[in-house]
Amino acid sequence: MDKFIFLQHYWWFLISLLAALLVTLMFVQGGQTLLLKIGRSDIQQKMILNSLGRKWEITFTTLVVYGGAFFASFPLYYSTSFGGAYWLWMIILFSFIVQAVAYEFMNKPGNFLGKHTYQAFLYINGIVGVFCIGVAVGTMFTGAPFTVAKGNITETFMPVISTWDTPYHGLEAFLDLRNLLLGAALVFLARIGGAMYLIFNINDQDVVKRCYRSVIVNTIPFLVFFLSFVIWVFLSKGYGFDPQNGAVSLIKYKYFLNMIQLPYLIVMFLVGVVLVLFAIGMTIVKKGYSHAFWYEAAGVLLVVLSLFLALGYNNTCFYPSNTNPQSSLTIYNSSSSLFTLEVMAYVSLLLPVVIIYGFIAWRAMDKKRIQASDFGSTGDGNM
Amino acid sequence: MDELTTTLVDWARGQSALTAMYHWLFVPLTLGLSVIMSICETIYFKTGNDEWKRITKFWMTLFGVNFAIGIATGIILEFQFGTNWSNYSWFVGDIFGAPLAIEGIMAFFLESIFSAVMFFGWNKVSKGFHLTATWLTTIGASLSALWILIANAWMQYPVGMKFNPDTVRNEMMNFGEVVFSPVAIDKFFHTVISSWVLGSVFVIGVSCWFLIKNRNSALALKSIKVASIFGLIAILLTLYTGDSSAKIVAKVQPMKLAAMEGLYEGNTHQAITAFGILNPEKKYNNDDDPFLWAIQIPDGLSILAYRKAGAFVGGINDLIEGGYEAETIKGEKYIMPSMEERMKSGKLALNALAGFRQAKSEGNSDDMAKYQEILEENYPNFGYAYINDVSQTIPPVDIVFYAFHTMVLLGAYFLLFFIVMLCVYGRKNPNPHRYRWLSWVGLCSIPLAYIMSESGWVTAEVGRQPWTIQDVLPTFASISKLSTGSVQTTFWLFLILFTVLLIADIWIIIRQIKKEDFDKSATQDHNESY
Numbered sequence: 001m002d003k004f005i006f007l008q009h010y011w012w013f014l015i016s017l018l019a020a021l022l023v024t025l026m027f028v029q030g031g032q033t034l035l036l037k038i039g040r041s042d043i044q045q046k047m048i049l050n051s052l053g054r055k056w057e058i059t060f061t062t063l064v065v066y067g068g069a070f071f072a073s074f075p076l077y078y079s080t081s082f083g084g085a086y087w088l089w090m091i092i093l094f095s096f097i098v099q100a101v102a103y104e105f106m107n108k109p110g111n112f113l114g115k116h117t118y119q120a121f122l123y124i125n126g127i128v129g130v131f132c133i134g135v136a137v138g139t140m141f142t143g144a145p146f147t148v149a150k151g152n153i154t155e156t157f158m159p160v161i162s163t164w165d166t167p168y169h170g171l172e173a174f175l176d177l178r179n180l181l182l183g184a185a186l187v188f189l190a191r192i193g194g195a196m197y198l199i200f201n202i203n204d205q206d207v208v209k210r211c212y213r214s215v216i217v218n219t220i221p222f223l224v225f226f227l228s229f230v231i232w233v234f235l236s237k238g239y240g241f242d243p244q245n246g247a248v249s250l251i252k253y254k255y256f257l258n259m260i261q262l263p264y265l266i267v268m269f270l271v272g273v274v275l276v277l278f279a280i281g282m283t284i285v286k287k288g289y290s291h292a293f294w295y296e297a298a299g300v301l302l303v304v305l306s307l308f309l310a311l312g313y314n315n316t317c318f319y320p321s322n323t324n325p326q327s328s329l330t331i332y333n334s335s336s337s338l339f340t341l342e343v344m345a346y347v348s349l350l351l352p353v354v355i356i357y358g359f360i361a362w363r364a365m366d367k368k369r370i371q372a373s374d375f376g377s378t379g380d381g382n383m
Numbered sequence: 384m385d386e387l388t389t390t391l392v393d394w395a396r397g398q399s400a401l402t403a404m405y406h407w408l409f410v411p412l413t414l415g416l417s418v419i420m421s422i423c424e425t426i427y428f429k430t431g432n433d434e435w436k437r438i439t440k441f442w443m444t445l446f447g448v449n450f451a452i453g454i455a456t457g458i459i460l461e462f463q464f465g466t467n468w469s470n471y472s473w474f475v476g477d478i479f480g481a482p483l484a485i486e487g488i489m490a491f492f493l494e495s496i497f498s499a500v501m502f503f504g505w506n507k508v509s510k511g512f513h514l515t516a517t518w519l520t521t522i523g524a525s526l527s528a529l530w531i532l533i534a535n536a537w538m539q540y541p542v543g544m545k546f547n548p549d550t551v552r553n554e555m556m557n558f559g560e561v562v563f564s565p566v567a568i569d570k571f572f573h574t575v576i577s578s579w580v581l582g583s584v585f586v587i588g589v590s591c592w593f594l595i596k597n598r599n600s601a602l603a604l605k606s607i608k609v610a611s612i613f614g615l616i617a618i619l620l621t622l623y624t625g626d627s628s629a630k631i632v633a634k635v636q637p638m639k640l641a642a643m644e645g646l647y648e649g650n651t652h653q654a655i656t657a658f659g660i661l662n663p664e665k666k667y668n669n670d671d672d673p674f675l676w677a678i679q680i681p682d683g684l685s686i687l688a689y690r691k692a693g694a695f696v697g698g699i700n701d702l703i704e705g706g707y708e709a710e711t712i713k714g715e716k717y718i719m720p721s722m723e724e725r726m727k728s729g730k731l732a733l734n735a736l737a738g739f740r741q742a743k744s745e746g747n748s749d750d751m752a753k754y755q756e757i758l759e760e761n762y763p764n765f766g767y768a769y770i771n772d773v774s775q776t777i778p779p780v781d782i783v784f785y786a787f788h789t790m791v792l793l794g795a796y797f798l799l800f801f802i803v804m805l806c807v808y809g810r811k812n813p814n815p816h817r818y819r820w821l822s823w824v825g826l827c828s829i830p831l832a833y834i835m836s837e838s839g840w841v842t843a844e845v846g847r848q849p850w851t852i853q854d855v856l857p858t859f860a861s862i863s864k865l866s867t868g869s870v871q872t873t874f875w876l877f878l879i880l881f882t883v884l885l886i887a888d889i890w891i892i893i894r895q896i897k898k899e900d901f902d903k904s905a906t907q908d909h910n911e912s913y
Binding site for chain 2: 053058068075080083096100104105159339347357364375
């Protein structure tokens with residue numbers, strides 16, 4: 001394989017991996033939406049807040065790194081999608097800005113807005129933020145209205161290369177039902193992950209009992225939304241391109257075909273689905289089972305990874321334009337230069353190091369589960 | 384046909400300036416305070432003296448509040464390159480994206496993973512592991528600064544790249560040149576070390592408040608001692624790196640230097656303005672005196688910029704007219720081209736690019752080669768193709784001049800500040816009651832440190848105008864095609880949200896300081912929690 005093509009595939013794999021990690025780690029967001037439902041007393045809320053609070057930055061950082069890595073490896077996506085679907089991304093950003101202060105400020109005296117505002121921030125992040133990320137990822141399957149014309153740079157009056165073809169700048173994504181289904185599926189998946197994480201991380205019967213219930217309650221809508229999205233997308237046409245001349249065309253069952261033509265994808269996808277279902281099943285069936293979180297996490301990672309790989313591999317347009325299909329982005333026409341991808345490939349070797357020290361720190365901190373007596377003595381509960 | 388409006392560009396610039404300046408309210412304290420609390424914890428680790436643990440914990444609490452809002456204001460800066468500067472993201476993404484991604488992989492994970500251990504791990508991990516986590520958080524913060532400053536330095540002094548007319552973007556050719564660019568190295572040390580100054584002033588200021596209130600004296604005096612030694616070292620290094628950055632700016636961004644000094648007509652033996660009041664009537668094309676009043680030091684600017692009293696320093700009009708001998712950062716002599724020549728050359732480059740693309744679509748390889756040659760020859764002036772009038776090449780002199788001089792004067796003030804603090808409080812048994820006035824000075828100096836730090840960035844970034852990438856891409860060709868109303872809306876939303884969060888941040892910090900009871904904390908060792 002040509003080195004450049006190899007690196008473009010390698011970097012799409014890393015982007016997919018980061019996306020998969022991000023969705024897996026969004027259990028934090030899901031957990032945030034369960035704060036009041038599962039934490040009925042102050043001390044229970046405190047346990048949940050502190051349990052999630054030791055992890056939120058990792059999810060947040062993964063989002064930031066996902067953005068940075070996308071910028072470095074496929075900058076045309078960065079300039080086209082962020083500058084075009086402006087409002088969609090702005091909603092997502094606002095929901096993460098308010099999350100970043102919520103944990104630290106919520107229970108501190110002098111926080112100016114009151115505890116409930118910061119709780120609302122966590123809800124906004126957990127519902128609106130996650131839903132909109134789902135919608136944004138949905139457009140990578142369903143397409144977005146944009147045009148890329150590199151020659152525009154020579155027009156001194158309007159030199160912008162990537163332009164959006166609707167005045168709604170991202171809000172039109174909410175009109176495609178498939179995007180909404182993915183958004184909704186993510187919200188409920190995050191809540192399942194959040195509940196399983198809390199079962200694993202908190203030692204409090206009352207909390208754990210409500211988490212079990214929460215897993216059951218959220219599973220039904222999750223399955224409905226997720227399966228409708230996957231089946232619909234697999235049965236829809238998708239944008240592919242001819243590797244010889246770059247001509248973009250609509251291909252029947254494109255994403256399903258990708259899964260079959262690259263059989264490891266369908267294997268990953270199915271194994272992932274089975275792991276998630278296993279985690280849910282064990283939580284429901286086996287009393288006192290607390291390790292479902294790890295199976296769920298592994299399952300989500302595999303499913304998202306396989307779907308993202310199906311988006312970019314096998315001559316597929318990972319960000320199709322539905323107003324100007326020839327402008328669609330592929331891993332070939334949107335990537336950085338060979339040299340940059342190569343430099344960044346060396347940098348990417350740090351990722352396993354990050355995962356290893358992340359794991360060590362996580363284990364050191366989570367050796368003992370969080371329990372009420374951890375916070376027993378401090379009346380006002382401040383640092 | 385659509386046309387770019389200057390209002391869209393101005394609002395997008397306003398939003399970037401707003402979010403960057405808000406972000407910078409929190410970053411220098413993170414950078415400075417993290418080192419100070421790491422030092423305090425190291426003393427605790429070495430001596431086993433519990434007082435130092437409590438001192439560390441106190442500063443760590445304030446660090447945590449500040450850190451959270453730093454993260455909140457930081458995320459927008461990364462994504463804003465895409466949302467508001469779409470053309471920029473494509474045009475230089477091949478180079479600029481890399482340090483941003485490396486920042487995330489190398490620094491942000493380090494910070495986020497180990498700060499959780501640092502905040503909540505006191506009773507969960509060993510003393511050694513905890514100290515390591517604290518230092519790793521500190522190193523993570525500085526590494527993050529390193530990579531983003533490399534990216535910023537590249538915008539001021541683009542190196543290690545080549546324009547590719549096929550892909551219509553600049554492509555990286557030499558990563559080492561980008562990372563080890565003299566501008567990047569200088570910027571990193573100047574920015575990070577000046578943040579240590581701010582962190583030290585903050586620690587001294589808060590400690591002085593305790594002294595004024597006659598509370599927590601042990602914490603205050605110990606903290607002042609650490610911070611004034613650290614601060615004195617930091618301000619000396621800041622002045623040193625500031626001096627070398629002036630020398631670099633003179634070569635890579637002479638227009639910025641001219642604006643910093645309000646210098647229109649340059650000269651050999653050029654004086655430096657210690658301080659002055661600009662004449663608001665002065666334009667580059669009238670004969671008014673640039674200053675209403677000024678104190679100048681003979682030969683100062685020539686020495687600062689070129690280390691030679693007789694060296695010629697170009698002013699704004701010299702740069703517009705060109706024709707004098709100048710020097711690159713590598714020491715090569717060249718004749719400064721005039722702005723008109725540069726604009727002409729830029730237009731040649733842009734037309735050659737259009738010609739190249741036309742020839743390519745027709746499959747005419749002879750023409751492609753011909754146009755590519757013209758393009759390459761004129762590429763250093765590419766950005767000037769978008770300039771219609773020479774006045775566009777002059778940054779807002781008043782903002783840059785006042786920001787620069789405010790920074791320098793405050794820098795000198797803080798040198799004195801740390802010396803006095805060290806003389807008074809560095810002694811064995813200082814008597815804070817005798818020096819009450821000095822405690823007030825310490826407390827009141829906190830905002831001055833912020834003004835100094837922000838002024839530095841205003842000098843660097845406003846002085847760079849109209850360029851996003853020096854000489855290669857102006858702001859008005861870097862933009863996303865949005866409606867002005869959209870950008871206005873997000874501008875106000877950011878302003879309101881960040882202002883509210885800033886108020887919350889300040890109130891929380893004040894309350895945390897007020898409720899600190901150092902003696903009581905000796906008997907209570909509870910688990911940290913949100």
